[in-house]
Amino acid sequence: MLLVSAALPIVPENLKWISQVEPLTFIELSHIVSVLSGLFLLFLARGVRLRLDAAYYACIAVLAIAILALTFKGLEWKQAMMLGAMLLLFIPTRKYFNRKASLFTMQFPPEWIALIALVLALATWLGFEAYKHVEYAHDLWWRFSYREDAPRFLRMVLVTGAFIFAYGLYNIFKVARPEQSPVLSADDRARLHAIATASNDCTSFLSLMGDKAVLWSDSGKAFIMYAMTPRYWVAMGDPVGDAAEFPALLWKFRENADLHNALAVYYQVSDRHLPLYLDRGLILLKIGEEARIFLPTFHTDGGKRENQRKLRNRMHRDGYSLHIIEGAELDAAMPALRVISDSWLATKKVKEKGFSLGFFDESYIRSTRVAVVKKDGRIYAFANIWDLQNREQISLDLMRYDPEDSPPGMMEYLFLDTIFWAKDQGYQWFGLGMSPLSGLEEHALAPLWHKIGRTIYKHGEDLYNFEGLRAYKSKFDPVWRPRYIAVPPTPRIPMVLLTVARIISGGFRGMFQKR
Incomplete structure (x- = not known):
């Protein structure tokens, strides 16, 4: 409604009256504010759908600003009353907005992008139809007058384009930064150490590094170690501890991530618990193989x-x-x-x-x-x-x-x-660690991810010594075991992988340094 109103001429009767009591500057600024309010409400609609607490407060503020903008722009009291009614109905819904996440971490699925594009296209088409009798001239962009509705529409198009361009660039170049994990106390470290040493996987010792948060099962007999970013919660490996607690713990982790509007991702999981991830609707991508020596x-x-x-x-x-x-x-x-x-x-x-x-x-x-x-x-x-x-x-x-x-x-x-x-000392297996992107299928009918991974493995020596690492570990004649990343079915898998790489490397610069 705000964008359509901004695209159409001001009602002549209203314009005649406000031109006598309101400075032109107020009208021009109110027009721009109403356009921005419409764009923000389109953006916030996704946050309302996701029940983000920040979207609740932002919507109240934007609706209030939009009511004032419509009033100053052209005494459009009918539209202002409609927005006022929406605001009154919206205020009592606070209890439903229980997700704590930043608005800038929202992800827009294709259907939302198509709907927003349709609304913007409709508003733009109405504007061009309304002013098709106005001959275009370069100076239209900076004409300012009470009756110059066409220039105001062109400036609306400019503001809309700049908003979309800026937001698009932000999303293209933004890879979520990991949030700082809480410092491990001596008691926490002792508790984690006891469960890690009693586990069946040496990677559980990564919980002692202090760079990851820890989610405990309700009984405290199992945990998931993970790093947080605004968009993704990345668990490191399988859950650790009592295997009977893993199913509930995995759901708990996903629920907590969902509460913060983040996707739950599980990095470097083994083949021991694959059914747990598949039963939760996740897809598995092989990310390499772990070498182990039978002692x-x-x-x-x-x-x-x-x-x-x-x-x-x-x-x-x-x-x-x-x-x-x-x-x-x-x-x-x-x-x-x-x-x-x-x-x-x-x-x-x-x-x-x-x-x-x-x-x-x-x-x-x-x-x-x-x-x-x-x-x-x-x-x-x-x-x-x-x-x-x-x-x-x-x-x-x-x-x-x-x-x-x-x-x-x-x-x-x-x-x-x-x-x-x-x-x-009587140990059975000696772990040599991961060989990233090794062991992927080379067949012509292999999945697309395997083809991409094989290409990086063969030609990415400037980024990482993939083949050299595999060759070195192969000298010990190890047994190779697959490792996977379990992710929700989403088109943003490349962004998930970039986020994981950034978490491991400590930033973009570290991603391009050989280890």
Whole structure:
């Protein structure tokens, strides 16, 4: 109604009267305000449909402003009374607007975009029809007069176009930033550590990093770790803890995300709980494979593993050895670990990542055991250890070495000696971590996502060393297990993937740095 009113001429009788009592400036400003009010109400209609609390208050404010604008623009009291009636009916509905989310995180499905386009096209067509007798001239855009309705319509078209263009650019270039997670207390960290060590997946130790929020089940026996953005809540891995609580916990997570008008996304989920995600209407996209070594049969005998065997022997002859430290010994070594980590980051010219990858944080490092390589009492490399109580699996997370004084092959030696130490300790599997975008189908009839992923995997070496990482892990003859991202059926899957990449990388710049 506001846009149609702004597109049509002011009623002559009303114009005659207001031209005697109202400055032209008021009329021109009221016309622009009524146009903006109409555009905002079109925008807010989606927020009302989603029951956002911010949309409730914004609608009240915009309706009140629109009533004043219609009054000053052309004494359009009938339209103003209609808006007043809408405002009176709308005010008592506050209890229905229970979602707390920003208006700028709203997503418009195709049908909403088509409806808005139809309304704008209708208002524009009515304006051109109303002024088709007016010959176009360039100076129409800046003509200001009580009776110059056609220039006011052209300015309406300009304001509408600028609004749509600005909002479109905002949505195209905006990737949601992660919100800051609450700081973990010592009690929270101890509670998470107890459940993580008793779980069946080493990635549960990522909950100890402090960069993710934690949603607990009602009994406190299971949790989901996740990062929040205004548009997406991204869970890291499967739920952790008592598997009997997973179904209700997944619904709880989705309900909380929905309450904030966000989509629930599950990143790097395993193949153990796929029915839980499928039963919730999610679609699964394979994002890579996790490499695991079966320790009881692992060895370095024979010609195939000759290089690994020679590397271990050489490092031992040169005086290097592996040590597992924790507690007071780890506290004493922490300054040396910090120096090595900072030196490694500076040499590699990279920033710390997070979410699905560990970063150097003293509280996080202290919550695990650490494997260090020493020679003559000096530490040359280290990696913190994720190990489960049932000894089903063990893995290394953050791995750093002294880039200046370490001999060649230091990281592989750290891997190998830790693998043999874990084998001697009775662990069953040694996790080598993810190989992103590996294991996707190459068949001509493969899903579109697999074709896109394979293309990035083969030709994206400037962004990430996909093939090199897979080749390095393949030297250990691992068993490969798929990992997926579970997302709601939405056309915004590319934006979901960009958001996850930004969360992991800590920003756009980190997304384009090799690790």
